[in-house]
Amino acid sequence: MIRIEYETQRLSLRFFMVMLVLFFLQTAFGLLLAAQHIDPTLLAGTLNFNVLRSQHVNLAIFWVLSGFIATILFVGPLLSKRELAEPWLIKVLFYALLAVVAWNALTQVLAQQGVAGWWMGQPLLQEGLEYLEAGRVADVVILIGFAILCRVVLRTFPPRAQWNEIHWGLGLGVVALTLVWIFGMAFVERLDVQEYFRWYVVHYWVEGVWEVIHIALVGFLLVLMFGANVKSVGYAVFWGISLVWLSGLLGNAHHYFWIGTPEFWQFWGSLFSALEPLPLIFCFWHIYLDAHQDGKPVANMPAFSFLLGSVVLEQVGAGILGFTMTFALTNVWSHGTWVTLSHAHLALFGTFGMLGLAAAYYAVPIMRGLAAFDQRPGRLAFWLVFTGMLGLGFVFATGGTVQVFVYRTLGLDWFSGDVAPAMQFAKVSVPVFGMVFASGVGVLVYDLLTMGLRAPAAAGDEAAAVPRSAGWGRRLSGWETGLWLLAMWVFGGIITLGLLSFNLPSVQQGNALFPYLMAGIGYPGLLLTTLLFVRRFLRSLEARRHVPAAPLVVAAVSPAGAG
Amino acid sequence: MSCKPGEPCHEGLKRRRALAVLGLMAILFVALSAVSFLDSRGQAVPSQVGYAGFDAVEGKRVFQSYNCMGCHTIVGNGAYFAPDLTKLYDKAGPAWLEAFLPSAGAWPTSGAVRRHLQDPAIAAEAGTDDLDAYLEAYPAAAERIARRGGKATTMPNLPLTREEIGNLIAFLKYTSQMNTEGWPPTPAVDGLSFPQATPLPAALRAAATATPQEGAAAAAPVSAVAHGEALAVDNGCTACHATDRQRLVGPGWGGLYGSTTTLADGSAVAVDEAYLTQSILDPDAHIVAGFEPGAMPSFADMLEAGEVAAIVAFIRSLGETKP
Numbered sequence: 058m059i060r061i062e063y064e065t066q067r068l069s070l071r072f073f074m075v076m077l078v079l080f081f082l083q084t085a086f087g088l089l090l091a092a093q094h095i096d097p098t099l100l101a102g103t104l105n106f107n108v109l110r111s112q113h114v115n116l117a118i119f120w121v122l123s124g125f126i127a128t129i130l131f132v133g134p135l136l137s138k139r140e141l142a143e144p145w146l147i148k149v150l151f152y153a154l155l156a157v158v159a160w161n162a163l164t165q166v167l168a169q170q171g172v173a174g175w176w177m178g179q180p181l182l183q184e185g186l187e188y189l190e191a192g193r194v195a196d197v198v199i200l201i202g203f204a205i206l207c208r209v210v211l212r213t214f215p216p217r218a219q220w221n222e223i224h225w226g227l228g229l230g231v232v233a234l235t236l237v238w239i240f241g242m243a244f245v246e247r248l249d250v251q252e253y254f255r256w257y258v259v260h261y262w263v264e265g266v267w268e269v270i271h272i273a274l275v276g277f278l279l280v281l282m283f284g285a286n287v288k289s290v291g292y293a294v295f296w297g298i299s300l301v302w303l304s305g306l307l308g309n310a311h312h313y314f315w316i317g318t319p320e321f322w323q324f325w326g327s328l329f330s331a332l333e334p335l336p337l338i339f340c341f342w343h344i345y346l347d348a349h350q351d352g353k354p355v356a357n358m359p360a361f362s363f364l365l366g367s368v369v370l371e372q373v374g375a376g377i378l379g380f381t382m383t384f385a386l387t388n389v390w391s392h393g394t395w396v397t398l399s400h401a402h403l404a405l406f407g408t409f410g411m412l413g414l415a416a417a418y419y420a421v422p423i424m425r426g427l428a429a430f431d432q433r434p435g436r437l438a439f440w441l442v443f444t445g446m447l448g449l450g451f452v453f454a455t456g457g458t459v460q461v462f463v464y465r466t467l468g469l470d471w472f473s474g475d476v477a478p479a480m481q482f483a484k485v486s487v488p489v490f491g492m493v494f495a496s497g498v499g500v501l502v503y504d505l506l507t508m509g510l511r512a513p514a515a516a517g518d519e520a521a522a523v524p525r526s527a528g529w530g531r532r533l534s535g536w537e538t539g540l541w542l543l544a545m546w547v548f549g550g551i552i553t554l555g556l557l558s559f560n561l562p563s564v565q566q567g568n569a570l571f572p573y574l575m576a577g578i579g580y581p582g583l584l585l586t587t588l589l590f591v592r593r594f595l596r597s598l599e600a601r602r603h604v605p606a607a608p609l610v611v612a613a614v615s616p617a618g619a620g
Numbered sequence: 621m622s623c624k625p626g627e628p629c630h631e632g633l634k635r636r637r638a639l640a641v642l643g644l645m646a647i648l649f650v651a652l653s654a655v656s657f658l659d660s661r662g663q664a665v666p667s668q669v670g671y672a673g674f675d676a677v678e679g680k681r682v683f684q685s686y687n688c689m690g691c692h693t694i695v696g697n698g699a700y701f702a703p704d705l706t707k708l709y710d711k712a713g714p715a716w717l718e719a720f721l722p723s724a725g726a727w728p729t730s731g732a733v734r735r736h737l738q739d740p741a742i743a744a745e746a747g748t749d750d751l752d753a754y755l756e757a758y759p760a761a762a763e764r765i766a767r768r769g770g771k772a773t774t775m776p777n778l779p780l781t782r783e784e785i786g787n788l789i790a791f792l793k794y795t796s797q798m799n800t801e802g803w804p805p806t807p808a809v810d811g812l813s814f815p816q817a818t819p820l821p822a823a824l825r826a827a828a829t830a831t832p833q834e835g836a837a838a839a840a841p842v843s844a845v846a847h848g849e850a851l852a853v854d855n856g857c858t859a860c861h862a863t864d865r866q867r868l869v870g871p872g873w874g875g876l877y878g879s880t881t882t883l884a885d886g887s888a889v890a891v892d893e894a895y896l897t898q899s900i901l902d903p904d905a906h907i908v909a910g911f912e913p914g915a916m917p918s919f920a921d922m923l924e925a926g927e928v929a930a931i932v933a934f935i936r937s938l939g940e941t942k943p
Contacts, residue, residue: 093701094701288625392803
């Protein structure tokens with residue numbers, strides 16, 4: 058498909074563009090936060106850490122949502138085989154999004170003066186709750202925006218009797234997105250009750266709603282890119298969503314270990330959230346199957362790279378790193394430290410951010426009417442952000458392990474005196490990987506914003522860059538994929554043992570050797586395996602362009618071997 | 621779990637079954653949740669926690685208004701830039717918090733904590749009005765004063781009012797009383813004995829081992845200015861007053877002596893020894909334009925006449941404006 062089929066698909070372009078701008082700003086705020094971690098006096102009093110952090114976190118949510126909206130608007134007409142309903146509402150949604158982003162950015166600064174705009178017991182301007190920092194005014198506008206999205210999606214879809222599983226996934230997703238948001242819209246007096254409901258929004262968004270939208274969109278993008286069968290992909294989407302909800306509904310209990318709720322949540326949370334990686338393994342397996350159902354060259358490598366990155370980082374960040382800290386006995390140590398940051402960054406940016414970027418790389422060239430585009434900046438940008446984010450995951454996790462030991466095991470709570478000096482190496486490494494990441498962001502934002510508008514670069518000799526179909530470029534079999542995945546989980550197991558070892562009496566007596574050793578093997582092992590696996594996967598796909606005739610034979614032979 | 625094209629896969633039936641299982645799990649979840657918040661569990665509730673006449677629910681509003689969670693964690697949730705606050709009240713106690721919060725940019729000294737223990741309401745909450753007994757009851761306060769007292773923190777000064785500080789402490793008292801199922805874990809060792817801990821200053825370590833009398837006897841006779849400087853630090857004056865012209869919570873002391881300042885009622889007054897002495901002993905007698913009354917406590921019960929004179933001499937040493 059090199060042309061758009063429905064005119065209203067073009068409405069997605071503006072949301073993609075907003076997504077890119079917000080992503081760029083979010084990265085810039087992230088770098089500022091890293092600098093403040095090294096020198097806490099930097100900008101203190103002008104832009105305090107908490108304000109910068111709320112901008113960083115809120116922009117992450119806004120740009121991921123922009124990416125979802127854009128992708129849904131782009132695929133909605135294709136799924137429904139008709140134009141989007143009520144395009145004027147989508148234009149309203151767009152300006153509401155711009156207004157609410159700007160309004161929220163301005164009101165967050167008020168936290169420095171302690172102004173929340175209390176009226177009738179509700180904070181109208183900002184409310185100082187992690188991830189839900191937006192005040193009630195912004196909350197209401199966001200709710201209206203979600204309602205508009207629901208209406209457009211549901212009115213565009215065919216009658217319910219004709220829904221396939223992807224319709225169900227997206228339909229349930231957008232409705233749940235709206236309903237869950239409501240739980241974050243009240244001031245709650247009790248801290249335990251407030252945290253209980255705050256995780257309704259945060260957990261059920263990422264592990265319920267966003268995950269469902271993610272699965273449905275990944276499924277449909279695979280249909281578009283590889284011509285996979287809608288019915289088979291839909292069936293996989295059904296199983297993915299079922300597993301996500303069946304594990305994630307009670308999996309939310311892993312947030313209820315230490316917030317003042319009873320001890321029994323430790324049992325339910327440990328049990329069900331340990332099952333949460335299952336749908337992610339399933340999704341991981343499916344991207345392999347769909348990418349290998351024929352041996353044709355992949356037309357749009359940047360788009361596929363980001364899609365693969367999304368599914369792989371979902372596996373590593375959400376699945377494996379989430380698993381390591383999901384048990385009450387490991388979570389008691391990781392909770393409230395940098396260890397959780399590695400999980401949060403890999404899972405949130407990886408899973409949801411990369412999906413939006415994949416969709417943008419798929420959709421923007423089509424909407425700009427380009428039959429072909431220079432894929433080199435996109436591929437370069439992918440490797441920069443992917444490597445940068447894996448590096449960030451590594452330094453957050455190792456810095457976090459030191460933090461657990463110094464802060465929890467030794468009980469030293471002077472952050473600027475004891476804890477930060479112990480974490481100095483990690484704190485200094487954050488901006489190093491941050492700059493790698495940010496340079497990738499710069500390249501991809503420039504590439505996508507100006508794609509088709511700037512003078513085309515001199516066509517490089519792309520054929521020369523195609524890797525040979527041997528070594529790293531040989532065909533990736535199902536067995537090999539399974540082995541890579543197994544290696545990732547083995548390192549995940551080592552990380553889990555490392556966190557668990559903080560319970561050992563010897564560690565409690567102040568000997569950090571075992572947990573440091575486990576973290577020193579587990580985190581670099583996991584993240585390097587991830588990096589090499591993605592390189593292997595992408596090389597094998599790039600090599601397909603080398604052998605135009607052979608793939609059919611290969612494809613016919615190896616599925617049996619892949620078992 | 622895959623379905624080939626053309627095969628009947630019974631998606632509708634399976635979807636309904638999945639929804640039914642999901643419904644059962646939702647019922648389980650709701651039941652567990654309902655049990656979690658039964659009154660009979662005896663979990664602390666902010667509306668039932670008071671602190672010196674302040675309100676923990678209002679304190680939660682203050683906590684949210686300043687986005688404290690954007691740097692700190694509470695029950696482990698929030699940012700990881702600053703320490704967890706859940707059990708801070710239990711560990712450091714109300715007088716330390718009272719001394720810290722008005723000028724969070726500097727760590728309180730023992731004098732500042734002692735000053736707040738003079739307040740009967742705070743002393744009643746702390747369970748003692750004696751500094752030594754307080755430091756014994758709240759070891760984290762003792763550790764903070766000994767290792768950090770007088771040093772700069774990495775927290776910005778926040779424009780907290782007296783009311784907000786009281787409510788915030790009430791909220792922290794409430795979170796201290798919460799049953800968080802053993803989190804955060806209690807360390808099995810004394811972290812201060814490990815190399816990761818910033819060591820105590822050598823002089824303080826020596827003083828900590830010496831008895832108070834010996835310490836006083838060992839101190840060489842000092843000038844009035846040096847004595848005044850030590851008193852100003854020890855009593856927490858410099859937490860709110862800069863030694864240059866900068867405005868912190870109160871006016872800066874640099875170049876203050878001999879200047880003429882405008883009061884809130886519009887009148888002008890010469891800053892001399894008598895004015896400064898009165899401002900230390902009865903701070904609300906004259907309020908400089910742009911400042912609030914009630915921010916500074918009286919030191920009449922805490923300083924001898926000679927000590928007040930030494931502090932005035934120290935202020936005078938910081939630069940004199942010739943009339």
